[in-house]
Amino acid sequence: MAERVEVMLTEKEVDDRIQAIGEQISRDYAGRQVHLVCVLKGGSFFMCELAKRITVPVSLDFMSVSSYGSDTKSSGVIKIVKDLDESLKDKDVIVVEDIVDSGRTLSYLLKMLQGRGPRSMALCTLLDKPERRVVDVHVDYTGFQIPDEFVVGYGLDYDQRYRNLPYIGVVKFD
Ligand code: IMP
């Protein structure tokens, strides 16, 4: 079966939007330092591009989580595969994600991180599929709301491939 990727959002559209979010965050956090928390691996491309466009002081940390169980849909209960290196205590944290889908994983993760005593916590996602939401999650910064299609690129994978595409695409099978 042939597989191809159709462009949904061009590199320029994504870059322009990230620039705008970076400017918005710089205004909202004027006079403060933001601590960006990246959820690996998907959020990494977005976080690096976003960090370059934020003009207030920035620190970064990374974590990796996996869902319990072998269901195709995430259970929401997550296991920390790699924890953050630094404490969140008294920091202005922004969790940076690639996509919010059902919201199960994030809702669990945000509650857990909230328990670590940050001064504030916000959520920034490149993509949001609101139609798919099962658990309510408050998103503070959204790149794009997209329809319910499986997308790749800019950190998002299909079977670990396509993360490196500089645009957002939809995998098509001919
Ligand atoms: P959920 O919000 O708990 O359902 O899980 C969201 C996670 O599922 C994301 O962080 C992605 O890793 C993955 N995911 C959801 N939708 C897509 C997609 O369209 N393409 C690639 N990965 C996706």
Ligand code: MG
């Ligand atoms: Mg993710």
